[in-house]
Amino acid sequence: MSKLSVRSQPIAIRDVTKTYGSFNALENVTLDIAAGEFLTLLGPSGSGKTTLLMVLAGFTRATSGHVLVGSQDMTRVPPHKRDFGMVFQNYALFPHMNVFGNVAYPLRLRRVSRSEIDTRVARALDLVQLSHLAERPIDALSGGQRQRIALARAIVFEPRVLLMDEPLSALDKNLREQMQIEIRNLHENLGITTVYVTHDQREALTMSDQVVVIDAGRISQKGAPREIYERPANAFVADFIGESTLLPVQAGADGFAFGGRALRATVAPPGGLFLVARPEKMELHRTDMDPAYNLFEGTLHQLVYQGETVLAQVALPEGQTISMRLTSRREVMAALPEPGKPITLALHPEDTVIVPERGQ
Amino acid sequence: MTAASDPALQTGDNAAALRADELRERATLLGMSVPALLIVGVIVFIPVGWLFWLSFTDGDQLSLTHYRRIADITHARIFWQTFEISALVTVLALLLGYPLAYLMSQLSPRWAGICLIFVLVPFWTSLLVRTYAWMVLLQRRGLVNQTLMDLGIIDMPLRLVYNYTGTVIGMLHIMLPFMILPLYAALRTVDMNYMRAAANLGASPLRAFWTVFFPLSMPGVIAGSLLVFILSLGFYVTPALLGGGRVMMVSMKIQQDAGLYFDWGAASALGVALLVITLGIFWVLSRFMRIERLYGGR
């Protein structure tokens, strides 16, 4: 399969602020994206992640701050001169053109010769494996096909940067997972600097080199997927990524404590307020365990059967409920006590993370 | 005994009853449209059919007399002028109405609503009053000529009314809302993400408009143009008053034949001819104006 050549370039976002009246959609955002990196902006709706993408694409004018691509300041460059490819949430494929027309559109605007257009459109369609649909009208395509055509259109003109705005949110679960892998593969093939916006944390963790968690117009944490998940920098990230119960901890002279018991923790920043209790990190306490484990004694409240896993909800004497996720293998389930009976959960010190309220 | 164990409710032999329910629902829907259908039938189709019949009869005999009579140079001129004026008014209304409809489609609903009210204000005054108002504005010593002369832009008054120009200006003013309303309705539904996509792919705002927004607004353009063109074909009062006798449209000739000479056959023949020519034009247009071909993929 032939390849499209791509100039991968780094992006630098410097002190970008966007205000609407008295509302700060973005507040002093500074972010570096390495050349060829796949970076995901992750956050709940209204967090500012889409606004940041729109500022990048040039559709939204920042109130202040700079956007640089390579060595060029793009802040005041209009969108049509930025040379960024973009995949829109609802694809925005032109309904009055067929598949070929859509993919050829950016090439025509660049006055590429007719024969060159044919070659490059064919290559781009090949890349998304839809060469046979070139003459189809857009309304005859399925959701997944539209997704791929939008992708082909965004890369066919060899843009400097690829932007994607929740591109998979309209697809059903199976197709979404398949497309996640395809987009990831495509990125590896092309090596194009990609900024991907999603509110789906699993998608972000699956696809990205770097994840940026955005909360209320600020960057809450930036890091590799594993770092974001395993070492959340604050209560917001811990809560937003994955499942967790945040248990309030007491700060003492020699560390933190929960329920009067000192905690052995790998991450225990000053100003820490909560212990991040993730269900899959919890284990059923066994007597042969390393005594370094932190223990939580409570009552098994109920068992929620979820197919491949089972969730045990445990009521603590302190008033909170924490959960433990176990595979639904027979011997694992047999070891569980009856609901209403006492139970002890164990958390390894490596997985014991204490976080402050919000990131700065 | 509970309902679930009632033996009468254990079978699937209620297909007929369920089918009857469905038919009853459909009959209700049909029944509600009967008054409208009757009105259309009684006040549109019967009279039009009668006029159609009249146009092909002379006395009690089938005859083409009326059609032979209108096949002369005078009627050809009247028809030509009617279509020419209607086409011109349509094109001008589109040129003037599109930017306004575009602006309204980009405004917030609140401001668009205010604009809409201004577009609709002319409907509050009668067509006759508006036509006379144009007379007052455009005449030799009217406001427009007076102002232009006071400003020293012209020495002699321009002939703005009692001719073709005056007719087109007057009709354009009356037709503009009929163009703007369907246009606005269509433009508002064009997803602005298409424009963003076009810009992102490298289209300047002007290119994006012509290659993406305008083609997508074609349904509105066609609806508005059809409405204005067809309404213009039937115009009577405005050309009669602002045309100064120089403009004669088919409707004026029909009025002359029917009102003055009681010649329903001749008047009907004109009406039928107008209908046939109009349908002919649309048939030809529909063959040559395929939107897909104009803006097609390849």
Next chain:
Amino acid sequence: MNRTPALASTALAFAFGATAAGAEGTITFTSFGGAFQDAQRAALLEPTAEAMGITILEDTLTGIAEVRAQVLAGAVTWDIVDLGLADCAAAQEEGILEPLDFDIISVEGFDEAAYSSHWAGIIYFSTVLAYDNDLFGDSPPQSWADFWDVENFPGARSLRNVPVGTLEIALLADGVAPDEIYPLDLDRAFAKMEEIRDHIDVWWTSGAQSAQLIADGEVDMLSIWNGRLDAVVDDGINAGYTYNEGIAALDCLAIPRGAPNKDLAMEALAMMLAPEQQANMPQYINYGPTTSLAFDLGIITDEQVAISPSAPDNLAVQVITDADWWAENRQAVQSRWDEFITR
């Protein structure tokens, strides 16, 4: 029919100029509304109703089409209708009018063009040459030849957008003697119209429009109905006109075929056409009586005589429209007119 004694007695009473007594009944009189019908009410309807002891209801119409519709539908509600001259002749030809009973109706003093077997003229009005006094001062256009003379009488011009009256004007402008106008020499008339075509700024279509044209200074000279011009002058516009080569035309009164109160209507018609009642008209509106006898009664003042379209001196210099010629040729001439006007 038990109305006969009453009818005889009213006829008798009328003949002796006495007030009728004992007659009862209602008739419906239909005219064009506005100031014209107001004048007809004061001058004709009220005196007639009082003299005959009947009630006269009123309605309005716009022309022959409505009369025709009533007669053809066999549902006539009007007893006396006022129509324009061409419509009168056309209506007679179409057979939608009752014949007049000239045993009751007197047409003494009428021009022979001013009545027919089925209708009788009730007013004269005239299409005259009018002009802007401010512009022309002491040397205004005084004939249609002057109107055609665009060199010596520059200015914006307007004529009515109908062949009736306008073609007569063209022939007068071309030097045809007033008594030789009919039958119209159409080729000559249209050739003369060609000459003026490019100098006509407006072809007017309604009386209101013609009045507005001269009042607003939109044109400097035009053909206009004398009554319309009077109204403009009354409003303080400095416009003048001449009866010289004016085209006199009539409104007629007629009884639709199958009128519900035909006999009573015939009597009322006789009263309205009589000189005594026609002489009332000029004090309400400047339209001329159709019988010259009306000018001999001393009711019409000298000032009114001077400006009346049918005062003997004024009528002498005008052409009286030939309704019969027009009834016969109207549609053919109209086609030719349309060809001329749309070119």
